Amino acid sequence: MKIAILDDYQNATPSLKCFELLADHDVKVFNSSTRGLGQLAIRLAPYDALVLIRERTAFNRALLARLPNLKLISQTGRLSGHVDVAAATELGIAIAEGVGSPTAPSELTWALIMAAARKIVPYANNLRDGLWQTASINPELNGLGFALKGRTLGIWGYGKIGQTVAGYGRAFGMRVLAWGSQASRDQAVADGHQAAASRAAFFEQADVLSLHLRLHDATRGIVTAEDLARMRSDALFVNTSRAELVQPDALEQALQKGRPGHAALDVFSSEPLAADSPLLRIPTVLATPHLGYVERDSYELYFRHAFQNVVDFANGVAANLNNPDYARQARR
Known part of the structure; x- marks a missing residue:
């Protein structure tokens, strides 16, 4: 099969052990992204199978209709x-x-919380410029960081990642406050944490608030400007899940108003994030380029399954299909 691996920005896949699974196939790894329908159609038209790195490229009906040779999309992780x-x-x-794993995104979430709370990045950057114990040359931003012990960690979405991050919070001596579905809140209580009395109380009480929700129609824009306005001026908002969980522009406007006071973000509504993005101009934002799953162990896990699905399909075995009712004859 002619196979394309899309959006491998770091050209990491050829170095993976699992890449050997595709040894009998014609494989092209694309390291750059393109967004135009016409450009994508021309680039991808020759391929029988595409391996997607999460959701770095979207495939709508118009694009799919212009890929006459395409037989299989193999997704790393789950569709979103x-x-x-x-x-x-x-x-x-x-x-x-x-398949996926909560380990890498949970660890990155905690790394962002620690870095933002202690202002590690600005301290380190200013040290390179000869400034000792200086978080900012702006006196208003040159305040102290804060320790996590004794503070409240809000977790919205108590699934595998949320549960793992909650465990980190407990290990650091934080009070864990959960919000989400009734089942999520009940599970959090069963695990020895607390459930917020209300959505308003959840946003008002959290010193650190971290989102761990799946993106679908019911959760798109679920965090509103009103929610964010309830957060304290010294609170930290963390999003390593999906940018679209927050209403468009609501976070930028809230940060400019000072509630919440800080944000740590790994996900953005348009990726790769443009260098002139307003978020990168806000000094109280710690931003990373969607690194939640970007580490070697996760890549080996995600791509081994994605590549094996391609090999199985090439051998006539249609496994792990999201759409088992697809009709081959519609294109042949």
Whole structure:
């Protein structure tokens, strides 16, 4: 099969052990992204199978219809609304899903919390410029960081990642306050944490508030400007899940108003994030380039499953399909 691996910014996949699974196939790794429909259609038209790195490229009906040779989309991890499944099914394109792990995104979440709380990045950057114990040359921003022990960690979404981050908070002596579905809150209480009395209380009480929700129609824009306005001026808002969970522009406006006072972000509504993004101009924002799953162990896990799904499909075994009713004859 002719296989394309998309959006491998660091050209990491050829160095993975699991890359050997594709040894019998014709593989092209694309290290740059393109967003235009026409450009994508020209680039991808020759390929039988595409391996997607999470949702770095979206596939709508218009694009899928212009890929006449495409038989399989192999997704690293789970789908998250970036592929038009109904269109793919109608066009006879199979979609295979992989597996994920909470470890890397949970660890990154905690790294961001620690770094933002103690202002590690600005301290380190200013040290290179000869400034000792200086978080900012702006007196208003040159305040002290804060320790986590004794403070309240708000977790919205008590799934695998949320549970892991909550465990980190407990280990650091934090009070863990959960919000989300009733089942999530009940599980948090069963695990020895607390459930917020209300959504308003959740935003008002959290010193650090971290989102761990899946993105779908019900959660898109679920965090509102009103929610953010309830946060304290010294609170930290953390999002390593999906930028679209927050209403458009609500976080930028809230940070400019000072509530919450700080944010640590790994996800953005448009990625790669443009260098002139307003978020990068806000000094109280710690931003990383969507690194939640970007580490070697996660790549080996995600891509091994994605590559194996391609190999199985090439051998006539359609496994782990999101759309098992896809119709091959629609395209052949």
